[in-house]
Amino acid sequence: MKLDTDDPPGGERGSSSVQGLFILLVWTGLLALGLYAPFVLGLAYIWIDLFRPQDVVPSVMGLLPVSMITACLCGLAYAFGDRRDPPPLHLVTVLTVIWAVWITATTTWAVLPEHAWTKWDWAFKTVMFSAFMPFLFRxxxxxxxxxxxxxxxxxxxxxxxxxxxxxxxxxxxxxxxxxxxxxxxxxxxxxxxxxxxxxxxxxxxxxxxxxxxxxxxxxxxxxxxxxxxxxxxxxxxxxxxxxxxxxxxxxxxxxxxxxxxxxxxxxxxxxxxxxxxxxxxxxxxxxITEAETDGSAFTRIVVWQWTIEYAAQHPLGGGFDVYRINRRTVLQEDGSEFTIEARAFHSIYMEVLGEHGVVGAIIFGALMMAFYVSLFRLAWKTKKNKDLLWLHDLARALMVCATTYFAGSAFVGVAFQSFHYFLFAFSVSASHYFLRVQASAQQEGAAVQRRVPLRTPASALVRGRDSLPAP
Structure with missing residues (x-):
């Protein structure tokens, strides 16, 4: 009897079932821990976003809206159980929210609204969750x-x-x-x-x-x-x-x-x-260095040229997935014509420019700049503080990580993949932690001053003396 090609052999089904059960237990375990420590629900959402259990074992995890369930529980847990020390308003957070608003606006006038709203559905969630992350990870x-x-x-x-x-x-x-x-x-x-x-x-x-x-x-x-x-x-x-x-x-x-x-x-x-x-x-x-002879690389260059021209004519952008309308014919050296049509941007920067225009590129560029400036200042302020050496090294690690990522993503359309938005969020969390340490140090200093006798002159305090000099 011939096996149905859509039905895997019994051994593979059994292996998939075991894998699915294990992943389901991991997810439910994270949700259970989140009842006692709400930030764990944030970890669960990060895991789902990157690991994508619904795609790894769709026969088990694909039956549930795991991402939506986790996000809702995460928001409820913070609202009702973990609102201590909310971070102050940070420029990175402000620009992240502005970015979310702008990509929503460009979707309303998108050239291909059906495709645009489909991508907006997950892209908007990615951006907004990164703005929420500093409230969870403090x-x-x-x-x-x-x-x-x-x-x-x-x-x-x-x-x-x-x-x-x-x-x-x-x-x-x-x-x-x-x-x-x-x-x-x-x-x-x-x-x-x-x-x-x-x-x-x-x-x-x-x-x-x-x-x-x-x-x-x-x-x-x-x-x-x-x-x-x-x-x-x-x-x-x-x-x-x-x-x-x-x-x-x-x-x-x-x-x-x-x-x-x-x-x-x-x-x-x-x-x-x-x-x-x-x-x-x-x-x-x-x-890599032979773009004109490599078909894939040459296609990207042609698409990037089309994107720049399109953005010049449509500075407000064409909305998500506008690349589907691109078409360009190029005359090659041998006299033959080379036509590209509906080819993806293959660049984080061209994706932003084509879909969200010059305005979107400015907002996204400002977000990146604020991220780097924030981390540079943090690294500089903690450079000579042994107690905050970990924070200094974290700021440097995030900058190196982002630089490495943004260099490679010049050739990959990942403008709304979550990795770099997580880095943006960590810069806010790290800065907030430093501000809390500073505030705590100032409070301790004020408490020490209150314990010093009022008759002690300020000059004596400067010299480190706790009492008046002898006559």
Whole structure:
């Protein structure tokens, strides 16, 4: 009897059922913990957003609106059980909300309203949740837990890519992770830049983690994680991953003291990784500088030219998925015509410019600028404070992470993927934590002054004396 092709063999169904039950238990466990610690519900939402259990095991998790349920419980838990120390209004938060309002406005006049509202439905939620995150993650442990959740969710797809690359080889546009191709982290370029961007966060946790301290067996995990990230990213065959890796390596080399030693380590790693990936990988990476001869790269350049021209004529943007109307014919060197039609932007910057116009590009650029300025100021203020060394290193790690990510995303349409919005939120949480530490120090200083006798002159206090000088 012939098996129905839509019905997997019994062993695969059983394996999928076990996997689905396990993931369901993880989700319900996070919800249960969230009843006692509301910020855990925020962790659950981050996990769902990146791991996408409804797509990993649709037969089980796809039956429930897990994202909506978790988001609603998260909001209710904060409103009724965890409203302590709300963060003050921050420029990053203000610009995030303005950005959400603007993408909603552009959707109202979108060229393709049906497609636009479909994308707006999840893009708007991504932006607004990032604005809400600083209300959930306020303490050091909470911020660290959120970073760990992001890394583990991303590595759930990176590790399978890494293993399959080492065992049987890899390739571009292949489903080697847990998610289908072009779904979240199942999209190779997205996974590649996310994996490389995690490395600065991993190094930060190695130095300062309280939840997973650098000792015992975790030492091996911390040392293995960057290698897994690089091999997994390279195994996607996405050129954006190589760009991100180069930027991270250059930034790291520039800021270390032992430059010769680190350069030797990077060269040795290249000698190991490149042969490991094979000739096909090397051939594909070599096309980065050959845009005119590589069809994919040449297509992107043509689409970017169309986008710039469209934005010049429509400065308010064309709404989500406006790329579907693009069409451009180019005369090649051999005299033949090359036509592109309905091709995606393949760039975070062109996606913003085409869909939301010059105004949208200004808002998004201002959001990025506010993010960097906020972290630079935080790193500068905490530079010489030993008690806040972790906060100083977190600010630097977030800047390196974002720089690495935004370099690679110049070739990937991820303007509304959640990773960089999470980074924006962490900058607000870190700044808020520093303000609370400052306020606490000022209160302690005021309390000390109140305990000093009123007859003590100010000059004596300056000299560190608790009583009047002897006559």
């Amino acid at each position: 303490s050091r442990i909470q911020i660290e837990a959120a970073i760990l959740t992001i890394i583990l969710a991303i590595f759930s797809n990176t590790i399978p890519f890494c293993i399959k690359a080492l065992v049987s080889g890899s390739g571009y546009h292949r489903q080697l992770g847990l998610l289908p191709v072009n779904v979240g982290l199942g999209e190779s370029s997205t996974l590649a830049i996310d994996s490389i961007a995690c490395i600065p966060l991993i190094i930060f946790l190695m130095r300062h983690s309280k939840i997973a301290p650098y000792k015992g067996a975790l030492k091996f995990a911390y040392w293995a994680a960057p290698t897994i990230a690089i091999v997994g990213a390279f195994a996607t065959f996405a050129r954006a991953g190589l760009v991100s890796c180069f930027v991270w390596a250059a930034y790291t080399w520039w800021h270390v003291k032992r430059k010769v030693m680190l350069a030797a380590v990077f060269c040795m790693a290249a000698l190991i990784f490149v042969p490991l990936m094979g000739e096909q990988w090397a051939d594909r990476m070599s096309t």
